[in-house]
Amino acid sequence: SESYDGRQSGSVEWRSQRGEIGDTRNRVIDASDATKSLEVRYSPSADEYTVKLDEKPEQVFKGYESLVSQCQGVRRKVEYDWNMVYLARASTEAPAHIEWTVKCKMPITQATITMSHTTFEAGTVLWSCCDLGQQANPQYHANFADIDLTKLVGMKEFRISAKMSDSDWQHTQLFRTEVGQEKDLFLINLKF
Numbered sequence: 001s002e003s004y005d006g007r008q009s010g011s012v013e014w015r016s017q018r019g020e021i022g023d024t025r026n027r028v029i030d031a032s033d034a035t036k037s038l039e040v041r042y043s044p045s046a047d048e049y050t051v052k053l054d055e056k057p058e059q060v061f062k063g064y065e066s067l068v069s070q071c072q073g074v075r076r077k078v079e080y081d082w083n084m085v086y087l088a089r090a091s092t093e094a095p096a097h098i099e100w101t102v103k104c105k106m107p108i109t110q111a112t113i114t115m116s117h118t119t120f121e122a123g124t125v126l127w128s129c130c131d132l133g134q135q136a137n138p139q140y141h142a143n144f145a146d147i148d149l150t151k152l153v154g155m156k157e158f159r160i161s162a163k164m165s166d167s168d169w170q171h172t173q174l175f176r177t178e179v180g181q182e183k184d185l186f187l188i189n190l191k192f
Contacts, residue, residue, distance in 0.1 A: 095165035106192035123171030
């Protein structure tokens with residue numbers, strides 16, 4: 001069964017200004033304690049991130065919003081009848097967007113990043129990955145794999161963004177997987 005939390009009346013702008021939707025807490029993935037490597041994974045099934053800095057023990061962050069720097073109109077959806085889980089647009093929001101900001105102490109020497117999505121019918125997901133200075137005009141791509149990650153070499157900060165749009169919320173899904181499955185659908189692996 002479907003569950004919709006919070007107020008459904010009022011304009012998106014009005015509800016956002018009241019703090020009823022969206023996430024303006026501006027969290028970052030903080031790698032300031034890492035001198036060799038950073039690995040971040042998100043499990044939609046467990047709804048948690050695991051973060052590993054260098055050889056230190058993994059840290060766990062519960063909830064998809066826990067490491068998101070900006071989020072508007074996105075929610076986690078579990079389809080019990082199909083046994084699937086993913087992040088999708090909130091049914092009343094169009095378009096939606098989510099982003100993660102990574103800040104490192106050391107310059108990046110190598111980056112491997114996986115971000116996945118599934119679309120149906122006219123659903124559209126666009127991805128960007130850029131330094132924080134390109135905030136105003138990031139370049140978006142239909143597939144994250146099309147982004148040249150060598151541009152991250154030498155950087156200490158960058159942002160990954162996804163924009164989702166369609167007339168039906170379920171046509172754009174990030175990190176879609178079977179409940180209980182652990183796949184690398186969201187992976188950030190950096191070397192310094």
